[in-house]
Amino acid sequence: MNELLIAIEDFLKTTGIAQMFSSSSDTAWWQYLIMYVIIGTLFYLAIVKKYEPLLLMPIAFGMLLANLPGAELIHLEYFFDEYYLENGIIATEELVNGHVPMSRMIEEVINNGGLVDILYLGVKLGVYPSLIFLGVGAMTDFSPLISNPKSLLMGAGAQLGVFVAFFAALFLGFTPAEAGAIGIIGGADGPTAILVTKELAPQLLGAIAIAAYSYMALIPIIQPPFMRLLTTEKERTIKMTNLRPVSKLEKVLFPIVVTFIVCLIVPAAAPLVGFLMLGNLFNVSGVADRLSKTAQNELINIVTICLGVSVGATANAQNFLKLETLYIIALGLCAFCVSTCGGLITGKIMCKLTGGKINPLIGSAGVSAVPMAARVSQDVGREYDPSNFLLMHAMGPNVAGVIGSAVAAGVFLSFFG
């Protein structure tokens, strides 16, 4: 009987509930509680409000898995040098360029890691963001941009928030590498933010990914006030002329030329821009339908699940509940707002220079976030003139923003990577 009671007691000690309230635990029970409230909010946004559900749902579930005491699905320490040095697993002289060799980390994950550790390798090795970009490229129609190349300028102007947030993050005491990772939230591009953060500030990955995707989901709420503030009613009702038709040859040359130019100037942007353009080439060439369909559907869906869960799992209570997270959320919002303003101001300048041929509302779509930002331009434009169709015109700056944010990411990676 006594042995049975001991067995029951031992079993109860292994439960998550016991570990949650255990005094030896690194995380207090109230910290778990706060995390569950945050996770619940993300589930609410994804399922009830339908804000970016394809990403927010796996991210929220990954967070839930990471915050279940005892489940041990992820061991973030395996991905940081300190674990290997403090536990004497690796000697200082074995470090390569001051870091633990990736092969040693992979070995540790395979030998001792949990399921999510293995999935997280795709983030650590930078595989998922590039594969997501492959799918995005296959799904994106660059014709509006080829037809109206001036819109590239609005995509460039809308990167202002990235660098302003970087500037502000330095003042809040973040290191330059961390500031770069925080600034890239303003690019409104999840995979880009993840790629830069895993390279420059992996310890901030959870907070930055959650901030980036949450703000992308909230674009219809964040952008319109700035669009109204920075444009006049007359400007909002400008009707733009039809876009010229684009030949197949132009569509095929575009991804090759963009890859060539961007990767020669900013080689660090190659993993993103290269795969974005490869996906697009699959689609426009017309000779690789199977590859294009796979990139657009099965591949991007599988990678989205792996990326979402593993990124969400990095946000455990210990990592996430810090003052830094609040700063990141505030700076991310600042980056989004300034990027929106940057795009709108560039749009206004172009409106003046072209004698009122460009509706500045399409400038806000330069913040990437395809196609949500372009839809917002369309919706705000139709509020003031229901017969005005800005969607295709806004797609130009929108896809230019994807290229622009990849270039901005390349700048940070070149400096601090």
Place this chain on the structure above:
Amino acid sequence: MFGIEDFTKKIVDFQNFDPSQLSDALLFGGAILLIGMLTVFSVLIILWLCLTLFKLCFSKKTKSEKANSSVSEVQIQQAQSKSDDKEIVAVIAAAIAAAESETDGLKFRVVSFRRK
């Protein structure tokens, strides 16, 4: 006097950047802001020029393609319109028949129909 060499060295040697020094933060942050925006604008302006070249090189072809496609579109539309008319009449007749079955005794007269 703070020269251009010191300036460049400070930017490149970011490891020695001291965030607690306001002047360092201002200088370093401002420089990256400037360099970053210039790089993004430069790359996208080069792309703009390339796409403008695309337009110049392929505009003739596009025009002829457009002319061809508009001719073929007209032909297709003309060919379709005859069969479409019959289909439209059938659809309207079916709709009237369905309405009549629900409202006994009511008569309908189609005044006109217009393609949108």
